[in-house]
Amino acid sequence: MWQGTPKVYNIFTDEDMLWTGGNGTGLSYYFKYAEDSTEDDPTIIAKGVDENGNEFEKTIHINEINPKSATVVEMRALEAHMGGKEAGGIYFPSDGSRSYGIK
Numbered sequence: 051m052w053q054g055t056p057k058v059y060n061i062f063t064d065e066d067m068l069w070t071g072g073n074g075t076g077l078s079y080y081f082k083y084a085e086d087s088t089e090d091d092p093t094i095i096a097k098g099v100d101e102n103g104n105e106f107e108k109t110i111h112i113n114e115i116n117p118k119s120a121t122v123v124e125m126r127a128l129e130a131h132m133g134g135k136e137a138g139g140i141y142f143p144s145d146g147s148r149s150y151g152i153k
Contacts (some may be wrong), residue, residue, distance in 0.1 A: 069126065072098075075101045079096050079106075081094045082095055083095070091112075112127065115128050
């Protein structure tokens, strides 16, 4: 039987939203492309609430994400950009290279 207090997260929406999500710890967020996002420098704005209830806004440059040290929000931004939500997720090669792809 569940003994703790369940975490509740907010659902964020916006008309040009790319992705919205959370992970059951209280973290919730949504993504949209930044106005200055380009094909060469895809940039996503993440807005949401962290696990401690603090609001955040973060600019994420997709090409600068290192999967070995990325936060949950950064990895979900990468997945959203690559279309992984529709394809069932993203995968990473075991050699640590940046040649990741969609499942």
